[in-house]
Amino acid sequence: MDLxxxxxxxxxxxxxxxxxxxxVPREPLVTLECREGFDQHVEWxxxxxxxxxxxVTWPEAYGGRGVDLIQWLIFEEEYFxxxxxxxxxxxxxxLLGPTIMEFGTDEQKARFLPPMARGELIWAQAxxxxxxxxxxxxxxxxxxxxxxxxxxxxxxxxxxxxxxxDWGFGIFRTDPESKRHxxxxxxxxxxxxxxxxxxxxxxxxxxxxFAELFFDEVRVPVENRLAGEGEGWNVAMATAGxxxxxxxxxxxxxxxxxKRLVDLYRQHEAEASPAAREAVVQAWGAAQAYxxxxxxxxxxxxxxxxxxxxxxxxKIFWSxxxxxxxxxxxxxxxxxxxxxxxxxxxxxxxxxxxxxSLSGPIYAGSNEVxxxxxxxxxxxxxxVGAG
Amino acid sequence: MDFRFTExxxxxxxxxxxxxxxxxxxxxxxxxxxxxxxxxxxxxxxxEMGLTGLLVPEDQGGLGMGLVDAVLIAAECGRACVAEPxxxxxxxxxxxxxxxCDTADFSAVLTGDRKxxxxxxxxxxxxxxxxxxxxxxxxxRKLARGSGEDDPYLLDLGALMSAAQLVxxxxxxxxxxxxxxKIRTQFGQxxxxxxxIKHQLASCSVAIEFAKPVVWRAADALxxxxxxxxxxxxxxxxxxxxxxxxxxxxxxxxxxxxGYTYEVxxxxxxxxxxxxxxxxxxxxxxxxxxxxAVLGGAHPxxxxxxxx
Numbered sequence: 001m002d003l004x005x006x007x008x009x010x011x012x013x014x015x016x017x018x019x020x021x022x023x024v025p026r027e028p029l030v031t032l033e034c035r036e037g038f039d040q041h042v043e044w045x046x047x048x049x050x051x052x053x054x055x056v057t058w059p060e061a062y063g064g065r066g067v068d069l070i071q072w073l074i075f076e077e078e079y080f081x082x083x084x085x086x087x088x089x090x091x092x093x094x095l096l097g098p099t100i101m102e103f104g105t106d107e108q109k110a111r112f113l114p115p116m117a118r119g120e121l122i123w124a125q126a127x128x129x130x131x132x133x134x135x136x137x138x139x140x141x142x143x144x145x146x147x148x149x150x151x152x153x154x155x156x157x158x159x160x161x162x163x164x165x166d167w168g169f170g171i172f173r174t175d176p177e178s179k180r181h182x183x184x185x186x187x188x189x190x191x192x193x194x195x196x197x198x199x200x201x202x203x204x205x206x207x208x209x210f211a212e213l214f215f216d217e218v219r220v221p222v223e224n225r226l227a228g229e230g231e232g233w234n235v236a237m238a239t240a241g242x243x244x245x246x247x248x249x250x251x252x253x254x255x256x257x258x259k260r261l262v263d264l265y266r267q268h269e270a271e272a273s274p275a276a277r278e279a280v281v282q283a284w285g286a287a288q289a290y291x292x293x294x295x296x297x298x299x300x301x302x303x304x305x306x307x308x309x310x311x312x313x314x315k316i317f318w319s320x321x322x323x324x325x326x327x328x329x330x331x332x333x334x335x336x337x338x339x340x341x342x343x344x345x346x347x348x349x350x351x352x353x354x355x356x357s358l359s360g361p362i363y364a365g366s367n368e369v370x371x372x373x374x375x376x377x378x379x380x381x382x383x384v385g386a387g
Numbered sequence: 388m389d390f391r392f393t394e395x396x397x398x399x400x401x402x403x404x405x406x407x408x409x410x411x412x413x414x415x416x417x418x419x420x421x422x423x424x425x426x427x428x429x430x431x432x433x434x435e436m437g438l439t440g441l442l443v444p445e446d447q448g449g450l451g452m453g454l455v456d457a458v459l460i461a462a463e464c465g466r467a468c469v470a471e472p473x474x475x476x477x478x479x480x481x482x483x484x485x486x487x488c489d490t491a492d493f494s495a496v497l498t499g500d501r502k503x504x505x506x507x508x509x510x511x512x513x514x515x516x517x518x519x520x521x522x523x524x525x526x527x528r529k530l531a532r533g534s535g536e537d538d539p540y541l542l543d544l545g546a547l548m549s550a551a552q553l554v555x556x557x558x559x560x561x562x563x564x565x566x567x568x569k570i571r572t573q574f575g576q577x578x579x580x581x582x583x584i585k586h587q588l589a590s591c592s593v594a595i596e597f598a599k600p601v602v603w604r605a606a607d608a609l610x611x612x613x614x615x616x617x618x619x620x621x622x623x624x625x626x627x628x629x630x631x632x633x634x635x636x637x638x639x640x641x642x643x644x645x646g647y648t649y650e651v652x653x654x655x656x657x658x659x660x661x662x663x664x665x666x667x668x669x670x671x672x673x674x675x676x677x678x679x680a681v682l683g684g685a686h687p688x689x690x691x692x693x694x695x
Contacts, residue, residue, distance in 0.1 A: 001455050002389045003607050003694045009388060013691070070388050077690035252690035259689030262681060281678045284688050285601070285622050291693045292600035295390040303391065313593050368582070374592050375585030379565045384580040 005074075012067075013074045019051050020082035028347065029085045033209035038164040041088035045119030055093055055117045057247075062101070062109065063117025069298035076250035083256070091123040091161060092116040094247045096169050096188075103186075103227040103235050112188070124162035124191065126170030126213055127236065129155060134369050137180040137233070141215060143172035143187055150174070150187060150225070152195075152218040160363070162211035163200040167191055171232035184232035188224045195219070205355045248364060249318045251291035257325050257353070258287035261332075264350070268332045279328040286321045290314075309377035312370035319360030319367060326354035388694075390600070392459065400459040406436060407467035413652035416468055420526045420655075430471045434499030438473055442481045447493045454482070454544075454610040458551040458602060465555025465663075468655050470527035472515040474552060476503040479544045486540055506535030509542055509668050525658040543609055543620045545667035550602045550620070550627035556660045557595045557631040563653050564588060564638035567645075578641070587637045594630035601626045604694075615695060618680040621673035628664040635660045 005013070029044065030037035048054040049063075057072050058064025067075065087093065093116075100112055115121040132138040141154025156170055168191050175183030191198065195218035200208035227235045265272060265280045293314070297307055329350040330337040339348050361367040375381045392400075410432060419426060433439065441457055443449020457478040464474050476496065480503025484490060495501035504516035511534055512521050518531030565588055568579030578584050605623035608616040635657040639646035646653055664670065680686035687695055 001392060001603070001607055003604065005388050005694075017691075077693065081690045251693070255688070255690040255693070262688045265682060277678070277682070278674065281674060281681060284681045285626060285677060286597070288622065288693065289597045289601050289626060292390065292604050293597055295388070295693070296600050296603075299389050299391045310596070312589075313596050316589070316593050317597055368586070371586040371589035372582065374589035375579075378592060379561075379585075379588055381565065381568060381579035381585055381588070382577050384576070 009070060009074060012071050013078060016053070016075050016078040017082070019053060020078055020084060023047055023051065024082040024084050028083075028349065031205075031207055031352065032086050032088060033163075033203060033205070033207035035164060038088065041085055042119065042122060044085050045087070045089050045122070049117060049119040054089065054119055055097065057093075058097060058113070058117060059101075062097075062113040069302055070295070072247075073250065073252070073295060073298060077252040077255070080250075080252035080256035088122055088161065089116065089119060091125050091165075091169075092121065095125060096123050099186075099235060099238060100226065102238060107223070108226065121167060122161065122165045124159050124165035124168040124211075124213075126156040126159045126162065126168045128158045130157055133158075134366050136236075137184075139171060139173055139184060141170075141172050142176065143174045143185055143220075144176075145174065145222075145229075146219075148222050149219045150185075150222060152187070152189065152215040152220060154215050156213040156215075158201075158210050158363075159213050160210045162191065162198055162213055163208045165191060168213065169226070171236050174229050174232075178230075181233040183230055184236070185229050186226040186232040186235040187220055188226060189218065189220045193218050193220065204358065205352060248315070249322075251287065251294045254287040254290055254318060254321055254325070257322065258283045261325050261329055264329055264332050268334075271334065272332055276328055276331050279324065279331075283321070283325045283328060286317075287325075290318055290321065293317075309373050312365075312373040313378075315364060316361075316367050316370050316374070319357075322360050323354075323357040326350060326357045330354055390603075392455070392603075396456050396459055399456065400463055403436065403438070403460055403463045404466065406432070407463060407469065411467045411469060413655070416470075416527065416652065416655045419470065424470060424527045424529055426471075429469075430473075430499060430502075433469075433471060433473050434497075439477045439481075439499055440497045441477055442485070443493050443497060444485065447490060448497050449481075449493065454478075454547065454606045455603070458547065458606040461548045461551035462555035462558075462602075465552030465659070466559045468527070468556065468559065468659055470525075472502050472504060474548050475505075475514060476501075478548045479503075479541070480505055482544055483538075483541045505541060506533045507541055507545060507667070508534050508537045509672070510534065510545075510666060514666075523658075523662055525655075525662045527655065528659070528662055539617065542668060543617055546624045546673065547602070547605055547609055547620045549663045549667045550598075550605065550623040553627035553631040553660060553663050554595060554599050554602055556656050556663070557591070557598070557627070557634040560631075560634045560638040560653060560656050560660070561588065561591050561595060563656070564591075564634075564641040567642055571643075584641055588641065591630070591634040591637050594633050598623075598626040598630040615680075615686055618677055618686050621668070621676040624668060624673040625670055625677065628660075628670055631660040632664055 029040040032038055032041045055064040056067045056075050060066045097116060100108055127136060129139055129141060143150040143152050152172055169188045171184045171186050173183055174185040195216045197214040199212040201210055201212060203209055261280050261283050336342060342348055376383050437450060440449035441452050445451035461474045461478055481496060483505060492501045502515060504513045506513045512530045513533050515529055516531045516533060518533045521530040521532055523530050568584050569577050571578050602623040605619040608619040638653055642651055642653060645651050681688055
């Protein structure tokens with residue numbers, strides 16, 4: 001156990017810090033969940049790409065820096081320390097990118113990865129359907145082979161970033177006789193293909209971030225299929241693994257929130273309840289615990305280990321921590337908690353953050369599903385009802 | 388930066404686990420409870436493994452290991468609900484005596500002839516010391532009234548090692564509750580198939596897995612004598628106590644009425660958890676130390692301060 005950074009790691013931190021301090025926008029961007037804000041965030045992706053900071057974990061061949069996991073953690077710490085914006089390209093960086101690297105053909109890698117790294121191709125994910133949420137294997141949307149095309153029909157929902165993104169990825173049933181996990185195929189599609197209708201869904205905060213997607217005989221070339229026909233479930237599970245695993249939410253994000261919460265507490269110390277005070281201290285501790293655990297998992301992976309069902313523990317922990325930190329902030333704000341803008345005109349980011357935090361325990365596999373996975377795969381309790 | 392134990396550290400912990408699994412099962416706890424709580428044969432076994440000399444410097448015949456090695460072994464002692472004063476003697480007493488250069492007894496510690504119980508003003512009583520006896524809820528814990536030293540390093544050692552035992556105890560209770568949920572059948576299926584049971588046990592798993600690295604980090608901080616070590620030790624004590632208390636309450640609930648009996652072994656671990664949660668500084672004491680450092684600003688918060 002060596003909990004000291006090397007000189008090289010310290011130098012990397014200094015390099016990231018200097019760049020972020022020079023480039024992170026002084027004023028917070030407009031929310032990602034509207035046209036104006038989305039465009040601002042895409043612009044930020046291009047700024048990041050200009051410094052080659054967009055996809056630090058990707059190999060250099062695909063436009064990344066090929067940094068190891070410890071450097072990635074340092075990058076993320078500095079990113080959130082500087083108040084870096086949310087990533088419009090999240091789906092591409094951590095979900096689709098690694099999946100294409102693992103399952104894609106050389107042609108697909110050359111076609112999709114460099115533009116993603118340059119911030120020119122923003123991806124939406126299309127997993128859920130009205131009848132397939134937590135039970136994702138109940139997918140019904142079809143892809144019927146017709147010559148050198150697939151014809152997509154059906155409906156996807158809760159498709160994040162889909163209101164404004166360029167391309168989407170999802171799984172479709174290619175074998176109409178198949179059931180559950182079999183007969184599904186992973187397909188990439190241009191969201192502007194004729195036959196695709198996007199219906200933005202107004203979210204809890206009133207803006208539109210995700211969307212419903214309707215597919216009406218949408219023709220997609222066969223070369224947009226990732227991996228083999230019928231292998232979609234395994235590819236999707238690998239993607240979901242990346243997402244729930246180490247990379248969806250790096251600790252820097254929550255440490256930054258905990259820090260802001262400590263600062264907020266100091267402003268409201270006079271009227272704060274002892275319970276809120278304890279919650280602030282616990283928030284610091286939990287964000288630190290999440291960071292330690294992530295460093296430990298990163299060290300394990302770098303030594304050749306793998307992250308398996310433990311990823312479910314991570315997802316439960318950070319999502320419930322995030323909600324609790326924002327709830328505490330609203331308690332500290334008291335009457336001002338309801339204001340969308342404070343009296344001085346600044347955005348109430350705690351309110352926005354609280355609303356967003358409520359989605360954490362739901363998306364990327366609800367925490368109920370994560371607790372089932374924990375109980376069944378880590379503790380070995382009997383599986384019931386899962387196909 | 389490498390937040391991992393070495394292969395050697397893990398192998399030593401595994402061998403202690405195997406030894407305790409083979410020689411220190413629940414039947415031993417029941418026997419000790421009936422016969423008087425201490426058994427020289429158990430103590431001698433631990434001594435023969437070299438565990439009392441783990442932190443004794445090599446030039447004094449010990450293994451010269453550090454607190455990071457010791458927390459793993461303390462966790463194993465918690466897991467097996469060891470009542471012999473190995474942790475107090477070897478992982479609290481020895482490093483404290485080394486600190487104050489009082490090493491005269493180290494050879495007797497190595498041979499097992501000397502057990503160490505150091506009173507501290509934070510504890511109104513001491514385990515395994517001479518003096519007016521007090522009865523603990525833990526039937527295997529032998530308490531005597533007394534208080535003494537007021538040293539912060541000793542306090543940190545005691546709190547750290549309590550935290551390490553607590554994560555081991557919590558893991559053992561989770562295992563027992565999980566095994567019970569697999570075999571206890573109601574409504575035609577094992578109760579562990581019900582999500583109401585699964586989700587409670589999964590929540591314990593989350594609490595334990597995120598308490599562990601806090602304890603390991605505290606051990607490293609104290610071993611390296613970082614100025615921030617007391618904050619990390621207190622953080623560890625709170626996180627480990629909370630995980631153990633949650634798991635104790637969940638485990639008894641999963642056992643149902645059986646969990647409320649003296650017959651089911653769970654109570655030994657549960658009572659040890661209750662005892663250690665308050666020993667070497669209460670939850671309020673340790674929370675206040677973290678509070679003072681973090682809210683007071685002496686300890687920096689935020690990303691890029693992970694290992695400060």
